[in-house]
Structure formats: structure tokens, C-alpha cells
Amino acid sequence: VVLVRPRNPLNIGAAARALANFGFTDLVLVEPYTKAFAEAKSARAGAALLKTARLAKTVAEAVADCQYVIGTTAGTLREPELPLEALADVARDLPPARAAILFGSEKTGLSVEDISYCRRLARIPTVPEAPSMNLGQSVAVCCYELVRGHADLTPLPVSTNDAATIADRERIVSAFVPVLEHVGVFLPAHRSSQTRRLRTMILRWQLSAADARLLLGVGRELTRVLNLRTGKQTHGNSPA
Amino acid sequence: VVLVRPRNPLNIGAAARALANFGFTDLVLVEPYTKAFAEAKSARAGAALLKTARLAKTVAEAVADCQYVIGTTAGTLREPELPLEALADVARDLPPARAAILFGSEKTGLSVEDISYCRRLARIPTVPEAPSMNLGQSVAVCCYELVRGHADLTPLPVSTNDAATIADRERIVSAFVPVLEHVGVFLPAHRSSQTRRLRTMILRWQLSAADARLLLGVGRELTRVLNLRTGKQTHGNSPA
Numbered sequence: 001v002v003l004v005r006p007r008n009p010l011n012i013g014a015a016a017r018a019l020a021n022f023g024f025t026d027l028v029l030v031e032p033y034t035k036a037f038a039e040a041k042s043a044r045a046g047a048a049l050l051k052t053a054r055l056a057k058t059v060a061e062a063v064a065d066c067q068y069v070i071g072t073t074a075g076t077l078r079e080p081e082l083p084l085e086a087l088a089d090v091a092r093d094l095p096p097a098r099a100a101i102l103f104g105s106e107k108t109g110l111s112v113e114d115i116s117y118c119r120r121l122a123r124i125p126t127v128p129e130a131p132s133m134n135l136g137q138s139v140a141v142c143c144y145e146l147v148r149g150h151a152d153l154t155p156l157p158v159s160t161n162d163a164a165t166i167a168d169r170e171r172i173v174s175a176f177v178p179v180l181e182h183v184g185v186f187l188p189a190h191r192s193s194q195t196r197r198l199r200t201m202i203l204r205w206q207l208s209a210a211d212a213r214l215l216l217g218v219g220r221e222l223t224r225v226l227n228l229r230t231g232k233q234t235h236g237n238s239p240a
Numbered sequence: 241v242v243l244v245r246p247r248n249p250l251n252i253g254a255a256a257r258a259l260a261n262f263g264f265t266d267l268v269l270v271e272p273y274t275k276a277f278a279e280a281k282s283a284r285a286g287a288a289l290l291k292t293a294r295l296a297k298t299v300a301e302a303v304a305d306c307q308y309v310i311g312t313t314a315g316t317l318r319e320p321e322l323p324l325e326a327l328a329d330v331a332r333d334l335p336p337a338r339a340a341i342l343f344g345s346e347k348t349g350l351s352v353e354d355i356s357y358c359r360r361l362a363r364i365p366t367v368p369e370a371p372s373m374n375l376g377q378s379v380a381v382c383c384y385e386l387v388r389g390h391a392d393l394t395p396l397p398v399s400t401n402d403a404a405t406i407a408d409r410e411r412i413v414s415a416f417v418p419v420l421e422h423v424g425v426f427l428p429a430h431r432s433s434q435t436r437r438l439r440t441m442i443l444r445w446q447l448s449a450a451d452a453r454l455l456l457g458v459g460r461e462l463t464r465v466l467n468l469r470t471g472k473q474t475h476g477n478s479p480a
Contacts, residue, residue, distance in 0.1 A: 014376075
């Protein structure tokens with residue numbers, strides 16, 4: 001469970017308690033307000049779990065070792081990059097992979113950048129008149145839904161597959177953006193939105209770790225070859 | 241939703257907010273601590289709903305007009321008067337009746353007396369190590385479960401027929417094989433097996449038609465750039 005930029009210590013504590021209630025142990029906080037995190041740690045609820053919570057500087061760092069990332073939304077995004085799916089449907093179809101579920105900040109939810117790391121976007125079926133849930137409550141509902149089908153609460157199967165991790169995929173993105181800009185498919189002026197689009201696309205692919213190594217190798221070789229052959233004067237190369 | 245002897249104003253507010261989130265409107269408080277109720281009313285979350293909340297002196301009064309009452313428990317009752325059932329099972333079998341769902345106080349849960357009004361006892365599947373949920377969160381989980389099967393999400397913008405065709409994918413394979421050989425990732429000696437591997441990989445990817453166009457464009461641009469800039473000396477080609 002990844003909380004992205006949480007602000008309220010009560011919510012951090014409530015989220016930790018919900019994880020504990022449903023047998024989850026791995027909580028990551030991305031850029032929490034320092035004071036909020038300190039206050040949450042001193043609170044009783046979920047205290048044990050908060051002691052082992054990890055801090056991350058970015059969403060990329062938080063989910064680097066995961067193979068599958070789910071975003072959550074109140075359904076108020078204007079133009080979601082991914083189709084909104086009912087939380088129950090997302091939970092039912094989860095692959096046996098190391099997965100993360102992201103929750104945005106209380107005020108703004110997940111950003112477009114945060115969502116670009118997600119394979120699926122889960123919506124809790126709130127009503128249009130009051131779509132936005134309290135953070136601690138939405139964590140509780142999602143944790144509940146994730147264990148709901150496994151009533152015996154046996155530990156979920158740990159990943160045995162060799163799917164590429166988010167970090168593997170992010171390296172591919174980083175390798176290809178300069179190549180795509182070099183050949184004019186991407187424009188430097190639109191780098192961040194096009195990087196997000198590339199990330200979103202590559203996250204959808206069913207890449208094995210070996211596939212990821214191949215793609216990364218391609219990206220790096222292309223970078224090398226393009227630089228070697230053409231120098232580095234992108235958009236205006238002269239023959240070597 | 242009936243809260244029996246709630247003590248914490250934050251929990252009362254959180255419960256009210258959860259009701260609003262899932263479209264419930266009828267909240268009854270049995271013997272709330274007066275101060276807690278006053279504080280909760282002054283809070284923002286769920287404020288509208290708290291204004292219409294009813295106060296009752298006893299559980300009997302709170303559920304008098306109901307036809308069916310469900311109790312909730314963390315499963316820590318020593319000798320429950322009713323069998324504990326999974327929340328999901330209780331929600332699934334609800335009769336078409338005016339129903340109430342009871343939540344006990346934060347400290348003690350529902351009393352034996354409270355439970356005597358209940359037809360069924362629902363247990364949220366928390367783990368034995370941390371069975372007791374926060375009141376606001378357990379109300380959220382129960383409200384979620386009650387609407388879960390009836391969620392009327394707006395149709396998802398998923399298009400089932402814009403997936404890339406096999407032909408789209410094969411064009412990508414054809415465009416990339418020469419590029420991969422050029423940069424040394426593929427060896428011409430193993431062209432047919434490596435082409436199969438690339439095809440297998442790309443067939444697994446969940447590509448839309450637009451994704452396929454982008455990838456094909458990339459392949460073609462790379463071919464063009466590599467040929468233009470480097471001549472065609474690779475593997476026996478001579479400069480154009």
C-alpha cells in the first residue's frame with residue numbers, strides 16, 4: 001500500500017490500522033508531510049506497522065520492486081488515462097504478482113504523473129453526490145476488497161513469475177525517450193506527457209524480465225549507435 | 241445504520257461521511273456521548289447527513305420500524321448468540337426488507353442485549369492479530385459491501401475492438417528486425433528464430449491500434465535514420 005503525499009496524521013494512522021486489520025504489512029509513504037508522519041508514528045493505532053513503513057521520494061521509487069500497480073480514484077478525474085474499473089473487478093483479476101495499490105493525497109488524489117505508473121485504475125463505487133472518501137476509509141475498503149475473496153485469509157501467493165518489475169520498465173522508458181526524440185517521433189517540447197504515454201504503454205505490456213532486458217538492450221544499443229554514427233546534434237545531424 | 245453508544249466525535253463524523261459516500265441516508269445514534277455528538281455535528285465531513293441523524297434512547301427504539309437487523313462484530317465475542325457469518329455472505333442474502341445494521345461502541349462492541357435484536361451477525365474478515373477495526377472504517381467497509389453488488393458505475397470507456405491486429409503487429413516485427421540486427425542485438429545468422437521470438441513477444445503485448453501505429457512509426461523512423469546517417473555499410477551494404 002502506497003500513500004502518495006498524505007497530509008493528515010490521523011489518516012496515516014488509520015491507513016496503517018486498516019493494513020494491520022486485513023493482514024497487510026508493507027506500507028510506503030511518498031513525500032508525506034514530515035510533521036504528519038511524526039505525529040502518526042506517535043499515535044497508538046497501527047503503531048507497529050508504521051514503525052516498519054518505508055519512506056520514498058517518488059512514486060517510481062516506491063513501486064520499483066513491484067510488477068503490477070493499481071491506482072485508486074474517486075472517479076472525478078476529468079480525462080483518465082486508463083479506464084475506470086470497479087474495485088471489485090480489479091481485485092478479482094489480480095495476477096499473481098508483487099503488486100502495489102496507490103492512494104493519492106487527501107486534497108488532490110493521484111496526479112497524472114502518479115497514474116502513469118499504474119496498470120489499472122480502481123474506482124470505489126461512491127455516489128456522484130459524495131464521491132470523495134476519507135483516505136483512511138478508502139484504504140480500509142480496498143484492503144477489505146483485496147482479502148474478501150480469500151475468506152480464510154491464508155497469505156496471498158507470493159510472486160513466482162518472472163514478470164518485469166516497474167524499475168525494469170522505467171529503465172526502458174528512460175532509454176527510449178532520447179531515441180524517440182532523436183528520430184522525431186517525440187518532441188522535446190512535449191517530453192513529460194509523451195514520457196507518461198510511453199510509460200503507460202510499456203506498463204500494459206506483458207513483459208518478462210528477459211523481454212525487459214532485450215528491450216533495454218535495444219534502447220541502449222540504439223542510443224550508442226545513434227550517438228556514434230551521428231554525433232549528438234539532434235535534429236540537424238551531419239554525416240560523421 | 242445504527243451506531244450504538246459511539247464515543248468519539250471523529251468516528252461519528254467518519255461514519256456519516258461513509259454513509260454519504262455510498263448513498264445511505266438514514267443514520268441513528270443510540271445513546272451517543274452528548275459531547276461527542278455535538279462535536280461531530282460541528283465537523284465538516286458528513287455534516288449534512290448528521291443534521292438529519294436521529295437520536296434514540298435504546299436499540300429497540302432505533303430499529304423499531306425495521307424488518308431485519310444485522311449486527312456487526314470483530315469476531316471477539318466469547319459466546320456469540322448467533323453464528324458469525326462473513327459480511328459478504330450476509331450482504332448477498334439480504335431480503336427485500338427495511339433493514340438496519342448495528343455497530344457497537346469503540347470499546348466494547350455490541351452487547352449481548354444489542355445482539356438479541358439481530359437476525360444475523362456479520363463479521364468483517366480481519367486477521368486474528370488485529371481483529372478490531374476503527375468504527376468509521378468498519379462502517380465504510382460495510383456500506384461498501386452493501387452497495388458492492390449493485391454498483392451502477394457509468395459505462396467504462398473500454399473499447400474492445402481497437403486492439404491491434406495480427407497484421408499490425410507483423411508490420412512492427414518486420415520494421416524492427418533490420419534495426420535490431422543493425423545495432424547488433426539480433427544476429428543475422430539466427431534471424432528466423434529471433435524473429436519468432438520478437439513476434440511472440442509482441443503478440444503478448446496488449447497493444448491498441450494507436451500503440452501499434454506509434455511503434456511502427458518508431459521502427460520506420462529508426463530504419464530511415466540509421467540508413468540515412470550511417471549509409472548502408474552494415475553487413476555488406478555500400479553507401480547510397
